[in-house]
Amino acid sequence: MPAMPYIRNLRPINHKTAEGKEKEILDFAHASLGFIPSMYANMANAPALLGTYLNGYKSFRTESGLMPSEQEVVFLAISQFNGCDYCTAAHSMIADKVSGVPREVLNAIRERQPIPDQRLAALYAVTVEMVRTHGHPGQEALRDFFSAGYQERELLYLMLAIAVKTLSNFSNIAFATDVDERFAAYKVS
Numbered sequence: 225m226p227a228m229p230y231i232r233n234l235r236p237i238n239h240k241t242a243e244g245k246e247k248e249i250l251d252f253a254h255a256s257l258g259f260i261p262s263m264y265a266n267m268a269n270a271p272a273l274l275g276t277y278l279n280g281y282k283s284f285r286t287e288s289g290l291m292p293s294e295q296e297v298v299f300l301a302i303s304q305f306n307g308c309d310y311c312t313a314a315h316s317m318i319a320d321k322v323s324g325v326p327r328e329v330l331n332a333i334r335e336r337q338p339i340p341d342q343r344l345a346a347l348y349a350v351t352v353e354m355v356r357t358h359g360h361p362g363q364e365a366l367r368d369f370f371s372a373g374y375q376e377r378e379l380l381y382l383m384l385a386i387a388v389k390t391l392s393n394f395s396n397i398a399f400a401t402d403v404d405e406r407f408a409a410y411k412v413s
């Protein structure tokens with residue numbers, strides 16, 4: 225059953241007719257991606273929301289030290305746990321077409337099956353644990369994370385990823401954002 229929006233009176237901001245801060249943030253987003261995802265058009269109703277998301281997303285991507293495939297596993301873990309079908313579809317496409325997540329790992333994540341890569345499984349598990357426990361991960365998840373070769377610094381960047389992805393997840397849930405055509409093949413069924 226599709227999610228019902230609880231933000232009902234706001235509409236996506238049209239980039240072509242936007243003005244002021246809404247136009248500025250959408251211009252920035254368009255320059256970065258070459259298009260305006262539906263998610264961004266909705267978030268632009270509060271330019272600070274979209275700006276915070278874009279800044280944090282870029283910082284996680286460029287500063288975390290995690291490989292693109294690892295970053296995608298983190299974003300998928302958060303989005304899936306939060307029940308955001310839009311971000312799960314988008315990050316599945318990015319994982320498959322851009323970030324080099326092995327197909328068997330992506331399939332396992334999407335099907336909620338054991339991940340056949342110990343390092344990525346530990347990363348996924350600690351990310352879910354951080355979200356599920358509101359930042360109080362259990363000793364087993366932490367032990368597996370550190371045993372897989374990750375460092376404490378990466379935990380701080382997981383916190384950043386959780387914060388930013390939660391902004392987009394909650395926004396998409398609030399608007400019941402339709403999955404963009406370029407992500408449609410990865411829709412959650």
